[in-house]
Amino acid sequence: MIFITILILIVAKALPVLNTNISSVHFFRIISIVFIVTGFLSFNTLYLETIGTGIGIYSGLFHVTQISQFIETFFYLIVGLLLIGWPQIITKVNKVKYYLTDKYSTDYSLIILFSSLGSSLLISSYDLISLYLSIELQSFGLYVLSTLYRNSESSTKSGLKYFLLGGLSSAIILLGSGIVYSYTGTTSFESIYLLNSINDLSFPLSSLGGTEYFLQGLTLGLLLIFIGFLFKIAAAPLHNWSPDVYDGTPTIVTMYLTILPKIAIFMFLLEITTHFGISHGPLNIGSFEIYTSFLVESSIYKLLLITSISSLIIGSVLGLSQVKIKRLLAYSTISHIGFILLALLINTEQSIDSFLFYILQYTITNLNLFLIILALTYTHKMNNLNYISDLKNLFFSNPLLSLCLCVCLFSMAGIPPLIGFFSKQFVLYAAIQNGFYLTAILAIIVSVISASYYLKIVKLLISENETFTKIESITENENENEANSSDLTSSSLSANKDSYGVLSLIIELTNVHSFIISTLTLILLLFFIKPSLILNSTQLLSLSLFYT
Amino acid sequence: MTSIFINLLVIGMLFSSVLSITSKNPVISVIFLITTFVSAAAYLILIGINFIGISYIVIYVGAIAVLFLFVIMMINIKLTDILDTGYNYTKNLPLAILIVTLFIFIIFQTLPFSFNNIALPFNFSPSPTVSFVLDSAKGNVEGASSSIWSYVAFDSNLISNQVFNFSNLTTLINRSQSDMLLTQFEQIQVLGHNLYTYGAILLIELSIILLLAMLATIIISKNNKNI
Numbered sequence: 115m116i117f118i119t120i121l122i123l124i125v126a127k128a129l130p131v132l133n134t135n136i137s138s139v140h141f142f143r144i145i146s147i148v149f150i151v152t153g154f155l156s157f158n159t160l161y162l163e164t165i166g167t168g169i170g171i172y173s174g175l176f177h178v179t180q181i182s183q184f185i186e187t188f189f190y191l192i193v194g195l196l197l198i199g200w201p202q203i204i205t206k207v208n209k210v211k212y213y214l215t216d217k218y219s220t221d222y223s224l225i226i227l228f229s230s231l232g233s234s235l236l237i238s239s240y241d242l243i244s245l246y247l248s249i250e251l252q253s254f255g256l257y258v259l260s261t262l263y264r265n266s267e268s269s270t271k272s273g274l275k276y277f278l279l280g281g282l283s284s285a286i287i288l289l290g291s292g293i294v295y296s297y298t299g300t301t302s303f304e305s306i307y308l309l310n311s312i313n314d315l316s317f318p319l320s321s322l323g324g325t326e327y328f329l330q331g332l333t334l335g336l337l338l339i340f341i342g343f344l345f346k347i348a349a350a351p352l353h354n355w356s357p358d359v360y361d362g363t364p365t366i367v368t369m370y371l372t373i374l375p376k377i378a379i380f381m382f383l384l385e386i387t388t389h390f391g392i393s394h395g396p397l398n399i400g401s402f403e404i405y406t407s408f409l410v411e412s413s414i415y416k417l418l419l420i421t422s423i424s425s426l427i428i429g430s431v432l433g434l435s436q437v438k439i440k441r442l443l444a445y446s447t448i449s450h451i452g453f454i455l456l457a458l459l460i461n462t463e464q465s466i467d468s469f470l471f472y473i474l475q476y477t478i479t480n481l482n483l484f485l486i487i488l489a490l491t492y493t494h495k496m497n498n499l500n501y502i503s504d505l506k507n508l509f510f511s512n513p514l515l516s517l518c519l520c521v522c523l524f525s526m527a528g529i530p531p532l533i534g535f536f537s538k539q540f541v542l543y544a545a546i547q548n549g550f551y552l553t554a555i556l557a558i559i560v561s562v563i564s565a566s567y568y569l570k571i572v573k574l575l576i577s578e579n580e581t582f583t584k585i586e587s588i589t590e591n592e593n594e595n596e597a598n599s600s601d602l603t604s605s606s607l608s609a610n611k612d613s614y615g616v617l618s619l620i621i622e623l624t625n626v627h628s629f630i631i632s633t634l635t636l637i638l639l640l641f642f643i644k645p646s647l648i649l650n651s652t653q654l655l656s657l658s659l660f661y662t
Numbered sequence: 663m664t665s666i667f668i669n670l671l672v673i674g675m676l677f678s679s680v681l682s683i684t685s686k687n688p689v690i691s692v693i694f695l696i697t698t699f700v701s702a703a704a705y706l707i708l709i710g711i712n713f714i715g716i717s718y719i720v721i722y723v724g725a726i727a728v729l730f731l732f733v734i735m736m737i738n739i740k741l742t743d744i745l746d747t748g749y750n751y752t753k754n755l756p757l758a759i760l761i762v763t764l765f766i767f768i769i770f771q772t773l774p775f776s777f778n779n780i781a782l783p784f785n786f787s788p789s790p791t792v793s794f795v796l797d798s799a800k801g802n803v804e805g806a807s808s809s810i811w812s813y814v815a816f817d818s819n820l821i822s823n824q825v826f827n828f829s830n831l832t833t834l835i836n837r838s839q840s841d842m843l844l845t846q847f848e849q850i851q852v853l854g855h856n857l858y859t860y861g862a863i864l865l866i867e868l869s870i871i872l873l874l875a876m877l878a879t880i881i882i883s884k885n886n887k888n889i
Contacts, residue, residue, distance in 0.1 A: 175863055210679060221881045228874045233869065247867045258878040336769065351761045354754055417768050 136607055144396075147198035147224040149230070153190030155182050164237050180658045181470075184651070185381050186234050189374065192477055193230050196369060197223055197631055222262060226370060227369050228254025233378035242301040245382070252375055253280050253346065259370060260363045272362025279355045283345035297331025304321025304333070307389045314464030332440060336386070340417055346375050348444075349451050350425030357444040359435075368440055369484035371448055374476055380454060385462055387414065402495065417486060418459035419553075426452030426557055430564035436599040437501055438488070442567060443480075446526060450476050456557065457541045460548050466656035467649075474648060475525075475537040482634035483522045489515060489631060518589035523572055525638045526621040527565035529595050533641040668708055675701040696727045698741045719834045 232251030239245040257280060261273030295301055309332075328519055341352070348356035360368050360401075429449025436442040454476070457469035490512070525534035538561060545554040675698055682694035699722040706715030857865055 174860065224877065225874070225881070228870065228877075231870065243861070243864055244867070247864060247871065251867065251871050251874065254874055254878070259873070260880065261882060264882055334769070341765070351764060352756070354757055413768060418767070420764055 146194040148192035151188045153187045157187040174453045175241045175244040176238045182238040236378040237381045268362040272359045275361045283342045287342030294335030349421040350428045357441045360444040361440045384396040422455035426560045430560045463546035470652040523568040633651040671705045
């Protein structure tokens with residue numbers, strides 16, 4: 115953690131000075147390597163013996179646990195992979211190749227450094243103040259990121275919208291933490307948990323008024339904090355900004371916006387919900403559960419239940435009527451958030467296991483999906499792949515890439531041998547085991563509905579258009595990776611030729627990009643052969659949360 | 663007397679903040695914003711948080727709001743444009759109603775209606791507060807000031823009474839602030855002490871945010887031709 119922070123800081127501060135010496139290609143590559151190295155460092159701290167139940171660092175303002183370290187490792191790895199997504203633009207001036215990238219790419223990767231520093235701090239924050247500061251650092255980076263392409267009107271518009279609504283949700287979080295502070299007199303989570311548990315055990319409701327009063331205030335504050343965070347992850351009744359924002363920003367920014375901040379926020383929500391023991395909700399009132407602890411529990415439980423169900427429904431039903439591909443992906447994100455929140459609110463060992471697994475799976479799938487869409491955008495002749503109908507007939511011009519896209523979509527829809535099926539299955543299994551029958555049935559129905567719009571894309575991919583039948587024959591006896599990259603280069607050579615004389619711009623996919631796409635797709639496909647790695651690790655993590 | 667004045671200030675603050683949102687003319691709304699800031703600063707000073715109140719006036723009123731005023735006067739927004747875009751946002755009204763209903767449902771499922779009337783057990787303001795907003799603000803004041811001065815008093819009170827009082831628990835739990843029991847600081851000293859010892863990492867994080875803010879303004883407003 116300390117290493118990571120310092121490392122990122124040094125890089126972020128030092129590189130603008132060297133900015134003139136390093137070309138932009140090297141710039142984001144260096145940063146992506148830095149991310150992978152920091153991921154490795156935080157992976158190393160997993161082996162520390164003392165980490166046990168978690169260490170508070172920086173005078174208790176931050177808190178390192180095994181889960182936070184694991185998620186940080188994963189997070190940095192994903193960011194490192196995500197930065198690869200920039201295309202190379204090859205400029206030929208007098209037959210000498212110059213490798214350029216998009217002019218925004220250095221700023222992009224620099225801001226991503228800041229923003230992911232904020233999210234990694236958020237994952238391990240253990241105090242209301244540090245929580246607020248890190249969420250601000252994270253989302254401030256995101257606002258800048260979404261207004262990065264300031265020449266395009268849609269990007270600026272969506273960035274402004276994101277900024278205003280994100281500011282609103284930050285204000286709600288701040289109000290909530292103010293209320294919590296005013297009723298408990300402390301900002302540290304540890305103290306708040308302690309107060310809550312003392313109230314649980316020894317003082318029944320009626321003996322003194324102060325305890326009850328404290329708990330009500332704490333509940334109100336926590337509710338407000340939760341609402342703010344649900345706003346930030348665009349869970350359903352508060353989802354309204356997300357399709358507009360995701361649609362307006364350029365795809366490479368959207369990729370960051372949809373995936374990574376949500377991981378951090380979910381980890382934080384996991385931290386709070388498990389420590390307040392929002393476990394069974396109203397199910398075991400009769401047993402040892404004392405009413406006072408039930409107060410904090412039940413309110414957040416209800417909040418999570420309502421948002422989970424409504425985001426399941428809204429995400430899949432409204433997604434049916436979308437014609438733009440990024441809006442559709444935003445709605446599918448909302449429905450996936452419904453699943454994740456469902457796993458979060460059940461809050462048993464098994465459901466936390468499925469929660470972590472769902473987040474890992476969803477991140478990988480979504481990253482792959484966006485990388486493919488980026489690749490299609492670059493190889494396709496048009497500048498931006500906006501509408502679903504643009505994907506029409508793509509299978510015949512670019513079979514392997516669209517095959518990867520199909521695999522991704524199937525995995526999101528939850529077709530059995532793919533990884534998405536298993537995650538949904540675990541969530542539903544945990545739900546049924548704990549008596550959430552109605553919600554489970556609803557989730558199944560809704561996932562069938564949402565499968566229909568994924569299948570709509572797949573159908574468009576392979577639907578043949580009579581006026582434009584151009585089938586490229588590609589040798590398929592090579593393995594997928596090589597075929598993939600060769601196919602990409604062959605199609606990209608014909609892609610973007612300016613008839614400008616001397617200067618011709620060719621957008622070319624990097625080899626790493628296509629390699630990552632193929633690897634991720636293979637992970638999605640072949641997960642069921644050896645599932646023990648991811649499953650064991652998530653299970654161990656969820657056990658470490660409960661039995662320490 | 664002071665509490666009445668404080669309540670009046672808070673009401674004025676709320677009123678002017680509502681007016682600053684609803685007023686049609688941007689210049690007038692900025693003036694109401696300044697009113698809000700001034701009354702907030704006066705509120706802070708009256709309840710004993712002098713330094714932050716004064717810095718509120720210096721920073722917000724002196725710098726930011728005046729800057730706002732200048733910018734709005736310079737760019738000369740047409741009023742009709744603002745009014746036109748306003749209609750765009752009323753189409754989400756059903757969603758807003760849904761959200762508010764759900765929120766109120768959750769709140770009143772868990773909190774009783776009599777929530778507003780109970781005073782804090784260690785609240786030393788004599789008059790029961792009128793509305794919830796005032797109440798929570800008082801609680802905040804209480805927390806802030808008690809963390810600095812009044813813990814000692816509470817402790818002696820607790821020992822004599824032998825009744826479980828809530829502030830006892832708070833002192834036990836607030837490890838960082840138990841240092842404050844030994845010495846008395848001035849307000850700025852307290853702030854500095856907390857910020858430079860206990861919350862040094864917060865200071866670093868704040869400086870990172872500031873760095874990002876500077877970088878962001880440079881990135882967003884720079885001329886792209888020289889890359």
